[in-house]
Amino acid sequence: xxxxxxxxxxxxxxxxxxxxxxxxxxxxxxxxxxxxxxxxxxxxxxxxxxxxxxxxxxxxxxxxxxxxxxxxxxxxxxxxxxxxxxxxxxxxxxxxxxxxxxxxxxxxxxxxxx
Numbered sequence: 001x002x003x004x005x006x007x008x009x010x011x012x013x014x015x016x017x018x019x020x021x022x023x024x025x026x027x028x029x030x031x032x033x034x035x036x037x038x039x040x041x042x043x044x045x046x047x048x049x050x051x052x053x054x055x056x057x058x059x060x061x062x063x064x065x066x067x068x069x070x071x072x073x074x075x076x077x078x079x080x081x082x083x084x085x086x087x088x089x090x091x092x093x094x095x096x097x098x099x100x101x102x103x104x105x106x107x108x109x110x111x112x113x114x
Contacts, residue, residue: 006053015046
């Protein structure tokens with residue numbers, strides 16, 4: 001199957017779900033600096049997948065996927081702090097962590113295919 005639009009990529013769709021979850025869950029967080037940073041990191045995952053895909057060049061796409069994978073790591077790192085600061089519950093931590101790990105693995109698989 002040939003993918004013609006980044007919206008068709010399951011990894012992009014999953015990254016979008018993670019971003020929405022981060023936005024909604026931390027919507028009432030009063031630590032604006034922290035909240036904004038984790039939001040930026042989560043949105044960076046999906047945006048870098050989209051931007052790389054739109055370059056229509058495997059070398060460029062790979063480069064942007066590596067950046068997206070790094071942003072996934074940033075989200076995972078930040079959820080540890082969010083948990084320790086009681087910004088999120090243990091269940092939310094597990095949900096975010098699991099999602100970020102799955103997305104990271106999907107990105108790695110896509111990088112290998114390229």
